[in-house]
Amino acid sequence: MDIRRPYLLFLGDAGDQLAAKTAYGVAQWRRDGCVGQLRLEGCRATCGLPDLTLEEAAAKGAQTLIIGVANRGGRVSELWQDTMLRALDLGMDIASGLHNRIADLPAVAERAQALGRSLFDVRHPDRDFDVATGEPRSGRRLLTVGTDCSVGKMFTSLALEREMRARGLKADFRATGQTGILIAGGGVSVDAVVADFISGATEWLSPANDPDHWDLIEGQGSLFHASYAGVSLGLLHGAQAEALVMCHEPGRPHMRGLPKSPVPDIADCIALNERCARLTSPNARVVGLAFNTSALDPQTAERTLKEAEDRYGLPAADPVRTGVGAIVDRLA
Amino acid sequence: MDIRRPYLLFLGDAGDQLAAKTAYGVAQWRRDGCVGQLRLEGCRATCGLPDLTLEEAAAKGAQTLIIGVANRGGRVSELWQDTMLRALDLGMDIASGLHNRIADLPAVAERAQALGRSLFDVRHPDRDFDVATGEPRSGRRLLTVGTDCSVGKMFTSLALEREMRARGLKADFRATGQTGILIAGGGVSVDAVVADFISGATEWLSPANDPDHWDLIEGQGSLFHASYAGVSLGLLHGAQAEALVMCHEPGRPHMRGLPKSPVPDIADCIALNERCARLTSPNARVVGLAFNTSALDPQTAERTLKEAEDRYGLPAADPVRTGVGAIVDRLA
Numbered sequence: 001m002d003i004r005r006p007y008l009l010f011l012g013d014a015g016d017q018l019a020a021k022t023a024y025g026v027a028q029w030r031r032d033g034c035v036g037q038l039r040l041e042g043c044r045a046t047c048g049l050p051d052l053t054l055e056e057a058a059a060k061g062a063q064t065l066i067i068g069v070a071n072r073g074g075r076v077s078e079l080w081q082d083t084m085l086r087a088l089d090l091g092m093d094i095a096s097g098l099h100n101r102i103a104d105l106p107a108v109a110e111r112a113q114a115l116g117r118s119l120f121d122v123r124h125p126d127r128d129f130d131v132a133t134g135e136p137r138s139g140r141r142l143l144t145v146g147t148d149c150s151v152g153k154m155f156t157s158l159a160l161e162r163e164m165r166a167r168g169l170k171a172d173f174r175a176t177g178q179t180g181i182l183i184a185g186g187g188v189s190v191d192a193v194v195a196d197f198i199s200g201a202t203e204w205l206s207p208a209n210d211p212d213h214w215d216l217i218e219g220q221g222s223l224f225h226a227s228y229a230g231v232s233l234g235l236l237h238g239a240q241a242e243a244l245v246m247c248h249e250p251g252r253p254h255m256r257g258l259p260k261s262p263v264p265d266i267a268d269c270i271a272l273n274e275r276c277a278r279l280t281s282p283n284a285r286v287v288g289l290a291f292n293t294s295a296l297d298p299q300t301a302e303r304t305l306k307e308a309e310d311r312y313g314l315p316a317a318d319p320v321r322t323g324v325g326a327i328v329d330r331l332a
Numbered sequence: 333m334d335i336r337r338p339y340l341l342f343l344g345d346a347g348d349q350l351a352a353k354t355a356y357g358v359a360q361w362r363r364d365g366c367v368g369q370l371r372l373e374g375c376r377a378t379c380g381l382p383d384l385t386l387e388e389a390a391a392k393g394a395q396t397l398i399i400g401v402a403n404r405g406g407r408v409s410e411l412w413q414d415t416m417l418r419a420l421d422l423g424m425d426i427a428s429g430l431h432n433r434i435a436d437l438p439a440v441a442e443r444a445q446a447l448g449r450s451l452f453d454v455r456h457p458d459r460d461f462d463v464a465t466g467e468p469r470s471g472r473r474l475l476t477v478g479t480d481c482s483v484g485k486m487f488t489s490l491a492l493e494r495e496m497r498a499r500g501l502k503a504d505f506r507a508t509g510q511t512g513i514l515i516a517g518g519g520v521s522v523d524a525v526v527a528d529f530i531s532g533a534t535e536w537l538s539p540a541n542d543p544d545h546w547d548l549i550e551g552q553g554s555l556f557h558a559s560y561a562g563v564s565l566g567l568l569h570g571a572q573a574e575a576l577v578m579c580h581e582p583g584r585p586h587m588r589g590l591p592k593s594p595v596p597d598i599a600d601c602i603a604l605n606e607r608c609a610r611l612t613s614p615n616a617r618v619v620g621l622a623f624n625t626s627a628l629d630p631q632t633a634e635r636t637l638k639e640a641e642d643r644y645g646l647p648a649a650d651p652v653r654t655g656v657g658a659i660v661d662r663l664a
Binding site: 131132133134191194200224226227229230231232233234235272276280 | 522523527532556563564565589592
């Protein structure tokens with residue numbers, strides 16, 4: 001996948017801000033890569049970008065319409081389809097984070113084909129992968145891991161990229177989920193590849209590179225999540241990372257989607273991730289903690305981070321509140 | 333998948349015995365479910381069953397033609413296709429362990445459709461799965477795990493089924509790979525499901541059952557295999573097994589397909605499997621060792637098993653040489 005910029009972000013008729021969180025993530029991390037947003041009547045979300053019509057966006061050079069909104073029940077309304085067809089007519093490609101493929105909409109697929117436009121269904125890998133070899137490769141790699149799903153692995157990886165680039169380091173975010181792929185303009189949705197190729201897809205995503213170049217690989221799931229741990233382990237082996245950052249949300253009552261499963265102890269989670277990572281990266285270790293403390297008041301957040309630093313002997317950051325400078329310091 | 337018996341085993345023009353190992357496995361474990369074998373000119377393999385023509389097999393009641401042979405380069409020859417078409421005409425379904433789908437052969441697909449026959453491409457799941465819940469379910473479950481791929485996990489699981497049934501226990505082999513599925517008449521090729529659903533597919537394969545019923549689940553890969561460990565971990569969590577049997581081939585020089593990767597220490601492999609299994613099955617433990625000692629002379633094999641028993645405090649069996657009675661004793 002090689003999704004062309006700049007983007008026009010389509011928010012559709014999103015019923016609330018959460019429904020547009022994919023578009024919001026793109027705007028947050030790649031504002032310079034977006035000409036604006038397109039909202040239909042009744043839309044209750046915003047990315048904080050200028051509202052543009054399709055024609056205005058085309059005039060500003062938009063190359064790709066980004067479907068960055070969760071639709072209800074997996075169905076694409078007529079209004080959405082009309083928007084897509086018109087975008088194709090105006091010269092844009094379309095990239096979608098929807099679960100259902102836009103390439104399966106006959107009218108959209110036919111129009112794209114006729115006009116020579118590209119359709120990117122980023123939840124679905126568009127190529128085959130080789131089986132992983134596990135062989136050492138050059139370059140430096142960091143993988144975000146977690147105590148659970150949705151604890152800020154993507155956000156942390158992007159924050160690390162921004163911080164490292166600001167320091168003049170060579171660093172690239174490597175996306176493994178839909179929002180990350182739309183942000184990066186490429187990547188692979190590793191939880192959607194055939195099981196035998198999880199590690200192979202990850203090796204493909206983060207190939208050999210310059211000795212001083214960092215790949216910052218977006219983790220998925222958790223070794224302690226009963227639904228998805230296979231994906232997490234395949235990623236861990238394929239990433240061959242020397243550095244892991246453990247992501248966590250303090251106070252979460254149970255594992256996401258599993259009301260009877262407790263969140264693991266952070267020390268256990270560090271130990272198991274390091275142990276498993278060393279199969280392909282013998283010196284792998286956790287170099288920092290990234291907490292999402294958004295549910296805590298500032299004093300509690302500060303105390304929580306301080307306590308974690310003391311307990312684990314690692315820099316503990318909240319990418320939003322404190323930035324990830326302390327973790328990059330540790331890497332350097 | 334619900335593949336009807338009895339089978340006619342198709343060996344094609346297999347160049348050697350190894351090319352027909354899938355058919356051989358079916359004959360070895362389900363001889364009573366097979367009417368005979370069908371070989372084309374030049375075939376150099378045998379399952380030790382009567383050679384039959386398609387017409388003779390149909391007269392003996394064959395319900396399914398089993399394509400139990402690896403073809404060269406993934407292409408199906410004209411001769412094979414003629415055999416398949418004639419089998420459909422004679423009333424048989426077809427089940428194939430080939431990597432390429434027989435359902436993608438237009439002539440075969442059309443004929444099957446026209447006649448109302450079923451085509452089973454057992455390497456490819458034919459349904460969608462839910463995400464795993466990890467919730468406790470009734471029934472007893474055993475999973476074979478391993479230090480590596482191809483160390484006898486399927487063979488051990490089937491040997492356990494045979495031994496337990498001979499003792500009057502309720503036990504069912506649950507297949508997770510192509511040969512196992514053809515032997516069992518159903519199952520799911522877990523390494524071919526979408527990565528997010530490895531554990532979910534395993535939960536589906538081994539559902540809640542009577543409190544005294546054993547599911548004997550065929551393991552895949554190894555937590556220590558850099559290519560496939562994600563599949564192994566997803567299986568381990570989805571199986572929710574109380575009992576694990578560690579399979580191993582003494583003397584193997586390196587991990588299968590990875591010449592630079594050493595085979596893990598058995599104690600490490602036991603510890604990591606138990607630790608990970610306990611996420612969904614808190615009392616999970618390794619109850620026995622199953623070694624493939626076929627490369628060793630009888631005295632060395634006997635000594636190797638004895639030493640392993642002493643070192644690990646577990647019954648150590650070679651399913652072929654000693655049978656798995658000692659492991660079943662330990663379970664009882």
